[in-house]
Amino acid sequence: xxxxxxxxxxxxxxxxPQVPIEHxxxxxxxxxxxxxxxxxVTRSELTGPLDLASKLHPGxxxxxxxxxxxxxGQLIHVGGRILDEDGRGVANTLVEMWQANAAxxxxxxLDQRDAPLDPNFIGNGRCMTDEHGRYxxxxxxxxxxxxxxxxxWWRPPHIHFSxxxxxxxxxxxxxxxxxxxxxxxxxxxxxxxxxxxxxxxMVSQQVPTQQIEGEWLGFxxxxxxxxxxxxxxLH
Amino acid sequence: MxxxxxxxxxxxxxTIGPFFPRTFFQEADNDLTRLALDAxxxxxxxxxxxxxxxxxxxxxxxxxxxxxxxxxxAGGRFRHPADPxxxxxxxxxxxxxxxxxxxxxxxxxxxxxxxxxxxATGTRAPHINLGLLASGVMRRLVTTVFFxxxxxxxxxxxxxxxxxxxxxxxxxxxxEGQRDNCRAFRFDLLLRGEADEETPFFLD
Ligand SMILES: [Fe+2]
Numbered sequence: 001x002x003x004x005x006x007x008x009x010x011x012x013x014x015x016x017p018q019v020p021i022e023h024x025x026x027x028x029x030x031x032x033x034x035x036x037x038x039x040x041v042t043r044s045e046l047t048g049p050l051d052l053a054s055k056l057h058p059g060x061x062x063x064x065x066x067x068x069x070x071x072x073g074q075l076i077h078v079g080g081r082i083l084d085e086d087g088r089g090v091a092n093t094l095v096e097m098w099q100a101n102a103a104x105x106x107x108x109x110l111d112q113r114d115a116p117l118d119p120n121f122i123g124n125g126r127c128m129t130d131e132h133g134r135y136x137x138x139x140x141x142x143x144x145x146x147x148x149x150x151x152x153w154w155r156p157p158h159i160h161f162s163x164x165x166x167x168x169x170x171x172x173x174x175x176x177x178x179x180x181x182x183x184x185x186x187x188x189x190x191x192x193x194x195x196x197x198x199x200x201x202m203v204s205q206q207v208p209t210q211q212i213e214g215e216w217l218g219f220x221x222x223x224x225x226x227x228x229x230x231x232x233x234l235h
Numbered sequence: 236m237x238x239x240x241x242x243x244x245x246x247x248x249x250t251i252g253p254f255f256p257r258t259f260f261q262e263a264d265n266d267l268t269r270l271a272l273d274a275x276x277x278x279x280x281x282x283x284x285x286x287x288x289x290x291x292x293x294x295x296x297x298x299x300x301x302x303x304x305x306x307x308x309a310g311g312r313f314r315h316p317a318d319p320x321x322x323x324x325x326x327x328x329x330x331x332x333x334x335x336x337x338x339x340x341x342x343x344x345x346x347x348x349x350x351x352x353x354x355a356t357g358t359r360a361p362h363i364n365l366g367l368l369a370s371g372v373m374r375r376l377v378t379t380v381f382f383x384x385x386x387x388x389x390x391x392x393x394x395x396x397x398x399x400x401x402x403x404x405x406x407x408x409x410x411e412g413q414r415d416n417c418r419a420f421r422f423d424l425l426l427r428g429e430a431d432e433e434t435p436f437f438l439d
Contacts, residue, residue: 003316010438015244017373026371027250029291030426036377036438039394040356044364047315048305049331054271055264085242098256106254110299124256160252167317168305169439171375173368175249192373193247202247226245 004048004166005084005227008041015198021188023150041169048167052094056164058128063099063121063139071121071140073102075216078176078204079136082129082163084227089133090170093225096162097137098124104143104157113145138216144183156183156190163225170225177203178219248374255301255368265334267304267346270327277327280309280347284419285363285380285408289340292427296340300369304332304344306362311350318352345417351388360388360395366439367424377439380422381407394437402435 020027064071078097082090100106100123105115107122125137139159147153156177163172177184184190184203193199207218263272268282276282285304289297307313312324334342349361360381367376381389389395395403408420424434 006317011245011374016247017249019371019373021373024371026291026369027373028371028427029293029295030297030369030371031373032376032427032433032436034430034433034435036436037397039397039437042356042359042394043313043318043352043354044305044307044359044362046317047313049329050315051270051329052331054274055261055329055331056259083243085245087243096259098254098259100254108254108256110253122256122258124258126259160249160255162251166315168364168366171303171366172246173248173251173375174246175252189249189373198244198247201244202249223246224243228242 003229005170005229006046007228007230008045008167008169008226011226014195015193017189017192018194019192021192023147023153023188045168048165048170050092050166052164053128056094056096056126058094058126060125061127061137063123063125063137066120066122069120071101072118073140075138076141077136077138077216077218078159078221079134080220080222081133082135082165083133083222083224084170085224086228088229089129089131090165090225091129091131091133092166093129093133093135094126094164095129095135096126097159099139099142099159100145102140102143104145115145141178141217153186153188154183156181156187161223163223165225165227167227170227172223172225174202174223176221179203179206250370250373251301251368253299253370255299260333260335265332265342265344267306267329267332267344270329275327277325277347279325279328282345282417283348284343284345284414284417285422286341286343286414286419287422287424289336289342289367289424289426296336296338297369297426298336298338298340300336300340300342300367302334302336302342303366303368304334304346305364306330306346306349307352309347309350311352311361345415348382348384351385357393358388358391360385360392362392362394367426375439376426376436378424378434378436379406382420383407383410398435405435
């Protein structure tokens with residue numbers, strides 16, 4: 001395994017979400033008023049857990065089948081690479097994902113929306129990236145859902161991702177969107193990022209159907225975690 | 236336009252939203268002293284409980300927040316290539332844990348009192364880094380917990396030192412008796428409030 005990134009600059013604010021977000025009260029209640037303090041980067045920020053597999057148990061990569069029974073919805077595969085800022089695949093990243101079912105409802109007691117649950121769909125997955133930083137899940141395409149008390153803001157179909165990488169500073173929690181969905185252009189979370197190219201990079205790309213032999217649609221989605229290397233890549 | 240060999244731009248953060256899966260949490264996730272649910276706890280260092288309450292603007296409980304802790308072992312070492320003494324780090328200590336807040340915003344970790352260390356930035360006092368995720372938090376909020384046992388080291392810590400002096404006590408956990416036969420420390424977080432009440436956070 002290559003050495004983890006050891007240089008971490010600040011994020012470019014134009015490529016990151018800004019708060020508060022209209023119709024999302026928690027973005028007001030839960031984000032500090034005071035600007036964050038700039039601190040030196042020390043060893044506890046450069047390091048991070050490398051052995052999470054013993055605690056978080058990767059291996060749930062097929063969400064589309066539960067106890068041998070298929071979930072409702074369009075079968076899809078979502079995969080890609082986790083890259084650092086130098087474009088190197090980040091091996092040994094723990095990838096967590098969760099999503100709504102085909103009707104746009106989460107298997108979560110807090111989702112009290114009047115849409116059907118699917119007895120064959122939970123919608124949580126975990127895996128560890130391989131030596132090239134690759135990850136992948138079989139699942140179903142999530143449905144859109146309306147945000148309560150929001151003047152009819154609908155979340156477009158999306159998948160939540162949480163990446164635990166080799167350094168604390170390469171932690172990433174994000175959401176992946178689907179290409180061509182008309183709701184994308186109106187989504188307040190996607191629009192909270194000012195930079196249009198940064199928004200576009202959060203939308204996955206569809207794999208041409210001719211390239212897939214099985215009966216599923218494929219989407220590729222690379223995600224970039226923070227971190228560069230003092231030493232340049234060998235290739 | 237992106238130039239060849241230009242660095243890639245990190246992907247945009249988004250909130251975990253209200254539906255982070257409860258089934259992602261297991262019993263030992265908030266226990267840093269064990270590598271796994273069925274692993275024996277480490278024998279190096281003093282086991283302590285770190286607990287507290289996460290509040291939002293107006294003082295209401297921040298329910299369903301996720302807190303992630305990362306810290307050195309009892310000797311101040313990390314099992315990570317960025318630590319020159321990684322080979323001496325405690326092999327039975329995870330150093331990472333995840334807790335979640337209940338309906339009152341309460342969380343708890345079981346861990347080891349960390350050791351301090353020296354690096355290029357100076358001498359770090361024993362500390363635990365906390366990252367907080369919640370619905371509405373669009374980017375992880377990060378802060379650091381210090382311990383009152385190490386007043387002199389805290390006074391020289393290069394991270395605590397970036398805060399105005401009046402705010403530094405906010406990042407020092409408060410001893411609060413015993414829990415499970417361990418010393419317990421309380422660390423409450425107010426995510427948004429008046430300047431003298433809000434928890435200091437660091438730029439991530
Ligand atoms: Fe969602």
